[in-house]
Amino acid sequence: MADDANTRERILRTAVGLFQRQGYHATGLNQVLADAKAPKGSLYFHFPRGKEQLAAAAVVTGGAELGDELCGTLADATDPVEGLAAMARILGGKLTDSGYRAGSPLASVALDAAGDSEPIRAACARGYASWGELLMGRLDGWGVPEGQRESLATTVIAALEGALLLARVKRDLAPLYEVAERLGDLVAAQCPTPTGL
Amino acid sequence: MADDANTRERILRTAVGLFQRQGYHATGLNQVLADAKAPKGSLYFHFPRGKEQLAAAAVVTGGAELGDELCGTLADATDPVEGLAAMARILGGKLTDSGYRAGSPLASVALDAAGDSEPIRAACARGYASWGELLMGRLDGWGVPEGQRESLATTVIAALEGALLLARVKRDLAPLYEVAERLGDLVAAQCPTPTGL
Numbered sequence: 514m515a516d517d518a519n520t521r522e523r524i525l526r527t528a529v530g531l532f533q534r535q536g537y538h539a540t541g542l543n544q545v546l547a548d549a550k551a552p553k554g555s556l557y558f559h560f561p562r563g564k565e566q567l568a569a570a571a572v573v574t575g576g577a578e579l580g581d582e583l584c585g586t587l588a589d590a591t592d593p594v595e596g597l598a599a600m601a602r603i604l605g606g607k608l609t610d611s612g613y614r615a616g617s618p619l620a621s622v623a624l625d626a627a628g629d630s631e632p633i634r635a636a637c638a639r640g641y642a643s644w645g646e647l648l649m650g651r652l653d654g655w656g657v658p659e660g661q662r663e664s665l666a667t668t669v670i671a672a673l674e675g676a677l678l679l680a681r682v683k684r685d686l687a688p689l690y691e692v693a694e695r696l697g698d699l700v701a702a703q704c705p706t707p708t709g710l
Numbered sequence: 711m712a713d714d715a716n717t718r719e720r721i722l723r724t725a726v727g728l729f730q731r732q733g734y735h736a737t738g739l740n741q742v743l744a745d746a747k748a749p750k751g752s753l754y755f756h757f758p759r760g761k762e763q764l765a766a767a768a769v770v771t772g773g774a775e776l777g778d779e780l781c782g783t784l785a786d787a788t789d790p791v792e793g794l795a796a797m798a799r800i801l802g803g804k805l806t807d808s809g810y811r812a813g814s815p816l817a818s819v820a821l822d823a824a825g826d827s828e829p830i831r832a833a834c835a836r837g838y839a840s841w842g843e844l845l846m847g848r849l850d851g852w853g854v855p856e857g858q859r860e861s862l863a864t865t866v867i868a869a870l871e872g873a874l875l876l877a878r879v880k881r882d883l884a885p886l887y888e889v890a891e892r893l894g895d896l897v898a899a900q901c902p903t904p905t906g907l
Contacts, residue, residue: 536822538735614825623879624818625733628811637879664888671872671889672865679868682820682834691861692868699896 521559523549528567529575534614537568537626537633562632568622569636575618576640584647593655593704594697597669601693604677605686613684616677644670656705665703669696718756720746725764726772731811734765734823734830759829765819766833772815773837781844790852790901791894794866798890801874802883810881813874841867853902862900866893 527549531540542564546556560566583600590596607615619640627634648666657665676692724746728737739761743753757763780797787793804812816837824831845863854862873889 534825536733536735538733539822539826612825616821619879620875621821623875624813624821625736627879628731628809629736634879634881641876641879664892667873667876667885668869668889668892671876671885672869673872674875675868675871675873676864678817678820678871679838679864682816682824682831682838684831688864688868692865695861695865695896699892 517559520549520551520555524551524556524559524567525570525574528571529578529618530615532568532571532622533575533616533618534611534621536621536624537564540568542567565630565632568626568630569632572619572622572633572636572640576637577643579618580640580644580647584651587648587651588654593700594694596651597693597697597700598690600673601676601686601689604673605680605689608677608680608686608689613681616681617674620674620678641670652700652703655700657700657703661703665700669700672696714756717746717748717752721748721753721756721764722767722771725768726775726815727812729765729768729819730772730813730815731808731818733818733821734761739764762827762829765823765827766829769816769819769830769833769837773834774840776815777837777841777844781848784845784848785851790897791891793848794890794894794897795887797870798873798883798886801870802877802886805874805877805883805886810878813878814871817871817875838867849897849900852897854897854900858900862897866897869893 524545528540528545531545531548542556545551545567546553556567557563560570583603586599586603587596590599619637622633623637627637645663645666648669649662652662652665653659672692673689673696676689679688679692680686721742725737725742728742728745739753742748742764743750753764754760757767780800783796783800784793787796816834819830820834824834842860842863845866846859849859849862850856869889870886870893873886876885876889877883
């Protein structure tokens, strides 16, 4: 039914934001329900396996949305240096808009819960794998040789996740922009006609 | 008194390990006391501001110990490529020995609690700043020009933090070793006589 679908969507959307900002353990189901203005029974109706299932769904949804947004930005950029800088501006905007709370939709839950929950670990791993696929597609578009793409994509994702963490802790976007600039150069160096160097 | 100092040390050491593996919110003070075999009143005697103070102290202690260990490894290495690879082996060993739980002593607490607690945020920021200082000293030793050192150190720390996260989520050390190899090349490219390229 339409209303059910709307309720499920509201719960999921609220959960994406809360888990992203607070991590797994600090986020309570009562807070999700209250913020989503959802009736008490609706959470277990839509997510019968409870908080664990909701967190896994939030990781998949939040990860896919951010991946699509960042990938679109990279596709619009003329070269890796500009592309990485544009990605950093988007991520930095989300951080400052949220008072340095909205970092990666994957990292908070991953560090907090992936060690104890196999469904959550698997959801985070799937999220990172899909970011990797998107990025490898873009590296292909920029002409990075096939043998270089996977480890380069892993390095870009790792460094951006770490830079988001440093920026949150310092409450300063400088680490994010510094790291993005280094990554832009690193990727450009693997392109057939290096640009922006 | 000797016994007091021992009790404080046992509580702190236990806290370093638990916060590193479980994050802030999942770690309870009763678990710390039980694992440290410390009497109930001793925690508030040694850490009168409770869990927040204990977590901040654990971040500073765990961060300084790992920083010293990794810095010693870098100092023994003949070049950045070998140095970064040796760092990755140490971090990887700690991950596998702990069933992929003991990642960074800073990251778990930082993502989990730095948004809500200023003392914990400040302790994490101090931890990252001290890692940055140690690494910049080493980059100096390898001949990296002064103007390059800060952003290079930030990139190395960010990428290693992110790589530890990816390795934990995938339960696989490959991301850690791939990223370390890229970082070794990145640093070597800034040295006056690039080695290992």
